[in-house]
Amino acid sequence: MARATTTSDAFNAIAEPRRQEILMLLRGGERPVTDMARDLGMTQPQASKHLRVLREVGLVRVREAGKQRLYGLDARGLRPVHEWVGGFERFWSESFDRLAEYAQELKEARQEGPQDGDVQ
Amino acid sequence: MARATTTSDAFNAIAEPRRQEILMLLRGGERPVTDMARDLGMTQPQASKHLRVLREVGLVRVREAGKQRLYGLDARGLRPVHEWVGGFERFWSESFDRLAEYAQELKEARQEGPQDGDVQ
DNA sequence: TTGACGCATTCCGATATAGGCATATGATGG
DNA sequence: CCATCATATGCCTATATCGGAATGCGTCAA
Numbered sequence: 412m413a414r415a416t417t418t419s420d421a422f423n424a425i426a427e428p429r430r431q432e433i434l435m436l437l438r439g440g441e442r443p444v445t446d447m448a449r450d451l452g453m454t455q456p457q458a459s460k461h462l463r464v465l466r467e468v469g470l471v472r473v474r475e476a477g478k479q480r481l482y483g484l485d486a487r488g489l490r491p492v493h494e495w496v497g498g499f500e501r502f503w504s505e506s507f508d509r510l511a512e513y514a515q516e517l518k519e520a521r522q523e524g525p526q527d528g529d530v531q
Numbered sequence: 532m533a534r535a536t537t538t539s540d541a542f543n544a545i546a547e548p549r550r551q552e553i554l555m556l557l558r559g560g561e562r563p564v565t566d567m568a569r570d571l572g573m574t575q576p577q578a579s580k581h582l583r584v585l586r587e588v589g590l591v592r593v594r595e596a597g598k599q600r601l602y603g604l605d606a607r608g609l610r611p612v613h614e615w616v617g618g619f620e621r622f623w624s625e626s627f628d629r630l631a632e633y634a635q636e637l638k639e640a641r642q643e644g645p646q647d648g649d650v651q
Numbered sequence: 652t653t654g655a656c657g658c659a660t661t662c663c664g665a666t667a668t669a670g671g672c673a674t675a676t677g678a679t680g681g
Numbered sequence: 682c683c684a685t686c687a688t689a690t691g692c693c694t695a696t697a698t699c700g701g702a703a704t705g706c707g708t709c710a711a
Contacts, residue, residue, distance in 0.1 A: 412699045413666035414534065415547060426546040427535060427669085431615070438622065444688060457670065459689055478678050478687050486622035493620065495551070496613040502558065502606035532669045533696035547699085564658055577700065579659055598657050598708050 418467040421488045425470075429453065430461050437471060437484040444480060538587040541608045545590075549573065550581045557591060557604040564600060 417423045425431055432451050436442065448458035462482055465471040469488045474481045537543045545551055552571050556562065568578035582602055585591040589608045594601045 412664095412701095414537070414668080414698045416667070417534070417669095422551075423546045425616075426543045429669085431542075434619070438619070445686090454671075455688070456672080456690080460669080463689080475678095478685095480688065484619075484622055486619040488623075489616050489619045490623045493613065493616040496545075496609050496616065499554070499558070499604075499606040499609045500613065502604055503608075503610045532694095534668045534698080536697070537699095549699090565656090574701075575658065576660080576702085580699080583659080600658065 417464050421468050421470060421492050424464055424468040425489070425492070427461065427464075429457070430465055433458070433461055433465065434470065434484065434486075437482065441474065441481040441483040443476075444482065447482070537584050541588050541590060541612050544584055544588040545609070545612070547581065547584075549577070550585055553578070553581055553585065554590065554604065554606075557602065561594070561601040561603040563596075564602065567602070 415423050417427065425434065429451070433447060436447055436451065444458050444462065445455055447462075448455045451458070453461075462471060462473075466473065466482075470485060471482050472485045474483065535543050537547065545554070549571070553567060556567055556571060564578050564582065565575055567582075568575045571578070582591060582593075586593065586602075590605060591602050592605050594603065
């Protein structure tokens with residue numbers, strides 16, 4: 412098997428830096444493809460492809476306006492992501508304490524038995 | 532080119548469902564590899580590989596304990612992700628309203644003249 | 652020392668990108 | 682109907698997975 416499809420969910424879709432840029436840009440309002448491509452320093456096909464992915468996971472929507480296609484943000488799909496990550500909030504707050512805790516455990520372990528240490 | 536490396540940052544690392552499961556499981560405290568593999572229904576090599584990725588992006592740390600290697604959560608790396616996604620919070624709240632808003636803007640724009648857009 | 656156990660790594664195959672480039676498709680204005 | 686602008690797609694290459702199976706390696710107990 413290979414990696415999960417970029418269109419499998421919001422997590423995978425926003426993993427790409429370029430797509431993150433697009434989403435941030437769209438917070439400023441709807442915009443046509445070529446404009447975005449220019450502002451973000453990418454080619455038009457590149458922008459179109461990334462927008463396609465974002466569209467497939469529902470993070471952006473399109474609206475036809477004459478020759479142009481205005482892409483707009485539909486951030487609802489980011490909410491689940493925010494909540495999932497938020498489920499770890501208390502852990503990154505405690506991180507420092509926990510590190511100290513581990514250091515402590517480490518010393519104790521050393522005196523008791525053989526040795527150990529942080530690997531990595 | 533190919534997709535960004537899974538170890539390039541937390542965004543890419545947590546895009547994998549299996550790794551999400553691991554992180555969730557680790558909220559319960561440190562655990563040895565085989566235990567996790569069993570509980571999550573994956574092979575030991577699979578668990579080891581995913582843990583390696585998580586280790587490389589700093590989302591977990593290891594501690595040697597005799598034959599075992601205890602993996603523990605280090606959620607600090609998730610904070611930036613949470614904040615980035617949080618930057619869209621007001622948008623998923625307004626989503627519905629904005630859709631209506633856009634429809635409105637659309638009509639107005641049509642009567643005025645050409646078009647433009649918010650240029651960030 | 653030997654064997655069992657816990658974990659990491661390596662090799663393999665199938666797959667899905669991301670980017671570059673060329674081109675097809677659509678709508679618009681003469 | 683034609684030329685043009687705005688987008689979407691198709692094709693191609695290099696690359697990095699993910700899973701599976703086999704194996705290497707360090708630790709522990711008898």
